[in-house]
Amino acid sequence: MTAATVEKPKRLTVHWGRWLPAYGVYVALAALVLVNAVITDNFLAWENLRIQLVQVAPVVIVALGMAVVIGTEGVDLSVGAVMALAAAVVPIYLGYGAVPAVAMALLGGVVVGLVNGGLIAGVGLQPIVATLALLVAGRGIALVISDGKLKEIRNADLVAFGNGELLGLPYSVWLAGALTVLVALLVRKTVFGRQLVAVGGNRPAAQLAGLPVRRVLIGVYVLSAVLASIAGVLAVARIQSSDASQVGQLYELSAITAVVVGGTPLTGGKVRVLGTVAGALLMQLVVATLIKHDLRSSIAEMVQAVIIVAAVYAARERGTR
Amino acid sequence: MLEAIDVSKTFPGVRALDSVSLSVRPGEVHALVGENGAGKSTLIKVLTGVYRPDAGELRLAGERVRFATPQEAQRAGISTIYQEVNLVPLMSVARNLFLGREPRRRGLIDTVTMNRVAAETLRGYGITGDVRRPLGQLALGAQQMVALARAVMVDARVVIMDEPTSSLEPREVETLFGVIDDLRGKGIGIVYVSHRLDELYRICDHVTVLRDGRRVHSGPMQELPRLKLVALMIGRDVETVRSEGVTGFSEESQVADSTPVLKATGLRSRHKLHGVDVAVRPGEVVGLGGLLGAGRTETVRAIAGALPLDEGTVEVAGRPVRGSTGAAVKAGIAALPEDRKAEGIVPGLSVRENIALAVLPRMSRAGIVSEKRIDEIVTRFMERLRIKAAGPDQPVGELSGGNQQKVLLARLLATSPKVLLLDEPTRGIDVGAKAEVQSLVDELAGQGLGVVLVSSDAEELVEGADRVVVLRDGTVVAELTGDAVTADGLLGAIAAAAEKEVEK
Numbered sequence: 001m002t003a004a005t006v007e008k009p010k011r012l013t014v015h016w017g018r019w020l021p022a023y024g025v026y027v028a029l030a031a032l033v034l035v036n037a038v039i040t041d042n043f044l045a046w047e048n049l050r051i052q053l054v055q056v057a058p059v060v061i062v063a064l065g066m067a068v069v070i071g072t073e074g075v076d077l078s079v080g081a082v083m084a085l086a087a088a089v090v091p092i093y094l095g096y097g098a099v100p101a102v103a104m105a106l107l108g109g110v111v112v113g114l115v116n117g118g119l120i121a122g123v124g125l126q127p128i129v130a131t132l133a134l135l136v137a138g139r140g141i142a143l144v145i146s147d148g149k150l151k152e153i154r155n156a157d158l159v160a161f162g163n164g165e166l167l168g169l170p171y172s173v174w175l176a177g178a179l180t181v182l183v184a185l186l187v188r189k190t191v192f193g194r195q196l197v198a199v200g201g202n203r204p205a206a207q208l209a210g211l212p213v214r215r216v217l218i219g220v221y222v223l224s225a226v227l228a229s230i231a232g233v234l235a236v237a238r239i240q241s242s243d244a245s246q247v248g249q250l251y252e253l254s255a256i257t258a259v260v261v262g263g264t265p266l267t268g269g270k271v272r273v274l275g276t277v278a279g280a281l282l283m284q285l286v287v288a289t290l291i292k293h294d295l296r297s298s299i300a301e302m303v304q305a306v307i308i309v310a311a312v313y314a315a316r317e318r319g320t321r
Numbered sequence: 322m323l324e325a326i327d328v329s330k331t332f333p334g335v336r337a338l339d340s341v342s343l344s345v346r347p348g349e350v351h352a353l354v355g356e357n358g359a360g361k362s363t364l365i366k367v368l369t370g371v372y373r374p375d376a377g378e379l380r381l382a383g384e385r386v387r388f389a390t391p392q393e394a395q396r397a398g399i400s401t402i403y404q405e406v407n408l409v410p411l412m413s414v415a416r417n418l419f420l421g422r423e424p425r426r427r428g429l430i431d432t433v434t435m436n437r438v439a440a441e442t443l444r445g446y447g448i449t450g451d452v453r454r455p456l457g458q459l460a461l462g463a464q465q466m467v468a469l470a471r472a473v474m475v476d477a478r479v480v481i482m483d484e485p486t487s488s489l490e491p492r493e494v495e496t497l498f499g500v501i502d503d504l505r506g507k508g509i510g511i512v513y514v515s516h517r518l519d520e521l522y523r524i525c526d527h528v529t530v531l532r533d534g535r536r537v538h539s540g541p542m543q544e545l546p547r548l549k550l551v552a553l554m555i556g557r558d559v560e561t562v563r564s565e566g567v568t569g570f571s572e573e574s575q576v577a578d579s580t581p582v583l584k585a586t587g588l589r590s591r592h593k594l595h596g597v598d599v600a601v602r603p604g605e606v607v608g609l610g611g612l613l614g615a616g617r618t619e620t621v622r623a624i625a626g627a628l629p630l631d632e633g634t635v636e637v638a639g640r641p642v643r644g645s646t647g648a649a650v651k652a653g654i655a656a657l658p659e660d661r662k663a664e665g666i667v668p669g670l671s672v673r674e675n676i677a678l679a680v681l682p683r684m685s686r687a688g689i690v691s692e693k694r695i696d697e698i699v700t701r702f703m704e705r706l707r708i709k710a711a712g713p714d715q716p717v718g719e720l721s722g723g724n725q726q727k728v729l730l731a732r733l734l735a736t737s738p739k740v741l742l743l744d745e746p747t748r749g750i751d752v753g754a755k756a757e758v759q760s761l762v763d764e765l766a767g768q769g770l771g772v773v774l775v776s777s778d779a780e781e782l783v784e785g786a787d788r789v790v791v792l793r794d795g796t797v798v799a800e801l802t803g804d805a806v807t808a809d810g811l812l813g814a815i816a817a818a819a820e821k822e823v824e825k
Contacts, residue, residue, distance in 0.1 A: 190688045191681045198678055201667035208627055208664050209679040209732065210650025269669040 020314045021263040025278045028307075032285050040292050046168075053169065054238075056284040057176040058083075058231040060277050062251050063258035064183045065224030067276040070259050071187070072200040072220050073268025074120065074127035079228040079255055081138025082112050083248025086232030088146040091153065091242050098157035102233050109229030110222055112138060117218030131221075135252065142244035150243040153236055162237025172234050179227065184273040193271075196220055200268025257283055257304065261311040283307070322347045322510040323368065323399065323479045328377035330363055337363040339534045340377060345479060345510040350501060352521045352542060353514045355531035355554055355751065361514055362721075364531070365481055368512070369401050370394030381478070398478030402469055402485050410457030414448075415439035417456045418471050445503075446470050447496035462493035469500060473509075480504060481512040484749060486520060490612075498524055516751055518547060530554055554752050579603055580639070582771040583654070583740040585624050588633035593619040594795040596633075601740065601771035606762065608786030609775045610811050616795035617775045618659050621742045624773070625649050625656035637739055650679055653739035657729055657746055659775070661722070665729045668718030672710050673699045675717045676731045702731035707757065723754025730761065741765060744775045759785060779808040791815060 036043040062079050069076045086105035093101040112134055119130035153159065164171050187193040195216050199206045207213050231251070236242045262279030264272045283304060290300040327340040338360045345351045355361050366372045368379065370388030379386050381397055388394040408417045415436045416423070424431040424438070439452040446466040448459070456464055465485065472480055486494050501524055504511060513525055521528065521542065528545060530538040530553045538545070538553050545553075581600040588597040597620050601607045609617040622628040624635050626642065626649035635642045637652040649656070658664035667675055677684060677695045684694045699713050706727040710720055717728055726746065733741060743762065747755040762785060766772050776782045782789060783806050791799040791814045799814040801807075 189690055191685045191690055192688065194674065194677075194681050194690060198667050198670060198674070201669045202664075204664040205658075205667050206678070207646055208625065208656060208658055210647045210736075211678070212647055269667065 021265070021311075022272070022275070023263075024314055025262050025275050025282055025311070029278050029282045029285070032282065032289065036285070036289055040289060043292075050169065052281075052284055052288055053173045056280050057170075057172040058234050059251065059254050059258060059280045059284070060176045061179055061231040061234070062228050063255040063262075063276050063280050064179055064273065065227035066252075066255040067259045067262070067264050067271050067273060068183065068187065068196065069127070069220050069224045070200075070256075070264055070266060071268055071271035072196050072217060073203070073266075074200075074217070074220070075131065075256065075266075076116065076221060076224045076228075077128065077131040077252045078112060078116060078134035078138050079224060079231075080248035080251040081135045081142065082109055082225050082228035083232030083235060083251055084139050084142040084244045084246075085109075085112065085145075086229040087236045087242045087247040088142040088244040090158070090233060090236050091151040092145065094153070094155050094158070098155050098161070101155070101158070105233050106226055106229050109225040109227075113222030113225030114218065116225065117221035120221065121214040121217035139244070146242065146244040148245065150241055153240045153242060158233075158237045159240055162234060162240065172238065175230070175234070179230070180273060180277050187271045187273055192216065192219060197269055197271060200270070202269070254280075254283070257308055261307060263311070263314075266312075279311075322349075322382060323512075324380040325364065325368060325374075326378050326380065328364070328367055328374045328379070330367060330372060330374050336534050338367070338374070341531065341534070341536045342377075343368075343512075343529055343536075343539075345512055346527075347508040347510055348505050349527055350505060350511045350513050350525045352525035352528040353512055353531070354516075354521065354528060354550070359531040359554070359751070360534040361531055362483075363534075365401070365483060365512070365514070368394070368479075368481060369399055395475065398476060399481065400472035400475055400477040400479070401481045401483065402465070402472055403483050408456055408464065408468060408471075411455050413453045414443070414450075414456050414459065414467055415452040417467055418442065418452075418474070420471070422475075442470055442474065443467065446500060447493070460490075462489040465489060466493065466496065466500075469497070473500075473504065477509060479510045479512065481514075483514045484516070485513075486515060486517065494520070516749070516755070518550065518752075521550075522547070551752055581636075582638055583624070583773070584636040584639075585620070586634050586636075588620060588623045588635075589631045590619065590623060590628055590795075591631060593628070594623060594630075594633075597623075597792065597795065597797055599624070599773065599790055599797075601773060603739075603769045603771055604766050605788065606766050606772040606774055606786045608782040608789040608806075609773060609792060610779075610782055610789045610801075610815065611792035611798075612815060615792040617792055618744055619795065620792065621656060621659075621744050621773060621775055624740075625654055625742055627656070650736060653737070654742065655679075655733035655736050655738035655740070656742040657726075657733060657744055659744040659748070661725055661729065661749070666717045666725050669716055671714045672703070672708065672717055672720070672728055673713035675728050676702055676735055679732055680735045698735050699731075702734060706731050706761070721751075723750035723758075726750050726754065726758065730758065734765075738770065740771045740773070742773045745777065746774070747776070747778070747781060779811055783808050783811055789814075 042048055062083070066076055066079065085108050089105045089108050090101045093104045116131055116134055119125045120127050161171055166174055195206070195211050198211060199213055199216050203213060232247055235247050258280035259276050260266065260279070261282060262272050262275030262277070264270060264276060286303055286307065287300045290303060291297070323345045325341065325343045327342055328338055329340050330338040341360065341364060343353070343364065353361055353364065363372065367374050370391045370393055386397060388397070409420065418439045419435050424434045436452050443452060446469065448463050448466055450459070456467060459467070469485070485497060489497060501511060515521055525542045528540065528542045528550070529536060530550065532554060579602050582603045583599070583601040585597065585599045588594045594616050597616065599607065599620065609620060611617055619628055623630055626644050626646040630644055637654060640652065642648055642652040642654065667678065673695065676699050680698070681690060684691050703713065708727045708731065709724050717725055720728065746758050746762070750758070759781070762772060762774065774782065774785050776785070786806060789801040789806055789811060790797055791801065791811065801810050801814060
């Protein structure tokens with residue numbers, strides 16, 4: 001009943017405490033853009049913005065799935081490995097054409113998602129352990145499938161998918177945008193979306209209210225893995241080669257960062273889809289800004305760390321404890 | 322000793338405290354009572370430094386004090402015992418008792434001294450077990466005693482107890498009262514918050530009643546008749562309370578000998594249930610009686626599909642229900658959990674989302690949720706159950722206990738259930754909400770629902786139930802029907818069951 005039990009004093013921060021995690025990322029993003037507009041040459045040039053968007057698109061796609069998983073109080077560490085798996089699968093089936101190859105890659109994602117979901121919802125493993133297993137195994141399998149070799153991609157359809165443009169923006173950017181809208185609608189408007197935040201907010205309560213908790217959890221991990229597969233295919237199509245040892249490296253960390261910076265609490269029960277996109281953009285621009293001003297990448301990493309800590313700190317103030 | 326003078330506190334949209342005064346003298350047990358939302362919790366938080374008052378002042382031993390943080394209040398000698406135990410379950414009992422001020426020798430914790438002193442201290446609180454065991458292995462009541470011992474050890478001048486008996490068993494309550502008497506003798510002032518009137522009259526010297534953020538009464542406990550106290554708390558006059566009764570249950574309804582809407586047969590689950598049969602007819606309220614650990618909660622959970630069964634069947638209106646919560650809800654079973662926070666509310670979600678939680682599939686087409694239909698049921702149930710919230714979008718975690726309970730009931734009713742399972746429906750909620758919940762149960766039974774009621778409050782159980790099934794060690798030991806459904810009858814049945822056990 002002493003220090004350990006102390007409740008957070010609620011001062012004037014009550015208002016801020018809600019506002020900051022919800023909208024802080026947008027303010028930070030706007031501020032960064034404004035600062036760059038002044039201090040960085042050609043920052044607002046279309047070419048630069050385009051590059052930034054192209055680079056951030058796969059992170060956004062993976063982070064959308066991650067946000068949904070984190071909304072159920074879970075985490076999916078296997079996304080990078082799933083990207084590699086998709087990258088390894090694509091060249092094998094490319095002989096049948098681009099569509100079957102992509103379909104097989106996505107199917108691979110579904111399988112990994114089912115395994116993740118099964119381990120977590122069925123066996124009852126903790127998400128961090130289950131998906132860690134798939135992180136290790138997934139990339140291993142990808143390397144076995146691809147024989148550890150880099151394969152060039154010459155399929156015209158796939159290359160066009162990775163590099164084609166519509167109205168001045170690459171398909172990948174449009175795809176990321178479309179998936180964002182879809183996931184946002186999924187979370188806000190569908191039964192599945194409403195149920196998944198309830199599962200994250202209080203799992204025993206959701207269980208007792210008769211929600212299909214297992215099905216929701218499995219669905220969430222399948223969604224995450226499929227989105228990661230899409231990102232993996234996109235990566236292959238863009239660089240026109242498949243290297244299972246490189247594709248998707250450390251994407252799980254970028255995705256988690258985007259979600260957390262975007263204001264989704266790791267404790268579950270809330271998913272901020274647009275915040276996640278803003279979080280991914282913010283981290284992308286921070287790195288780009290520092291690189292453009294000739295700062296070493298090690299400094300960029302430290303700045304990223306500071307932003308993550310700040311985001312988690314802001315999120316901590318939220319809520320009614 | 323501790324005085325609050327004309328304290329006011331406003332939250333956005335709510336005036337939680339409106340110049341409230343409270344004066345606790347040394348050696349006095351001061352009851353602080355009021356409905357949920359009356360301002361009790363806010364006042365306690367002001368006294369303990371969690372909130373700072375917008376107006377008014379605090380005085381400790383005559384001197385004006387301001388607490389910036391709860392730690393400052395503690396250092397000044399104000400200790401608080403909360404409803405939930407806030408200690409470290411995996412650390413030993415002794416470590417918990419001394420957490421943060423362990424006796425030291427050469428910079429290391431002096432475990433020998435610590436364990437010895439802890440064992441001595443705790444004996445005074447009726448805890449005799451090994452103090453080196455992890456705290457989590459103790460019963461909840463014993464954990465609370467450790468918390469109390471800890472609070473008192475910190476040279477407390479004032480101890481604030483917020484519903485200290487809500488998770489204690491009768492024997493432990495006696496021990497607690499003994500400790501309170503000791504504290505009183507030492508000149509420590511005690512603020513005692515409880516919804517159990519019997520306790521208040523037994524232990525308290527003085528009472529302050531809050532309603533809607535205002536002080537409506539303050540005076541010696543014994544001079545305030547029980548009926549008047551209830552009337553003050555809920556803001557109704559004494560005559561209404563007398564005619565409607567204190568518990569809000571009306572007289573038993575006569576249930577026709579119709580076929581049971583719920584029939585549970587031979588429920589078995591290892592170590593918990595050893596063959597329990599319960600049948601409930603439409604319009605009937607069946608109480609489950611028995612002591613703590615007799616299998617009441619387990620029975621309810623088994624029927625709700627939340628406890629895996631080794632054997633036994635559950636039928637609703639003649640149809641068997643597969644053993645999962647989803648199937649149970651679909652079959653028309655709605656369960657109110659014993660632990661509202663752990664298994665009931667989703668605190669971060671709004672009132673609206675919480676009410677609609679179980680019926681989302683029904684409120685949707687092709688997987689897309691219909692906001693309009695949700696709004697309809699939410700509005701309907703918020704009005705019907707008189708849920709007090711800033712609006713449907715307020716997070717449930719911010720509501721008072723009684724209103725959280727009403728939100729849960731709304732969630733259950735939204736599923737149009739045939740059977741209601743209510744496990745301690747009025748635990749930790751104030752008198753007003755209690756009466757409302759109780760009369761609602763009556764009303765629902767009147768509409769033909771079958772209700773299973775679990776309550777540790779014997780009065781509530783016998784007044785609410787038409788029939789009481791008495792459990793012990795996971796089996797049915799007696800059943801009270803008709804005129805036998807009285808508090809005495811219930812206690813008699815439990816006592817007889819216990820004696821049989823001794824004879825064996």
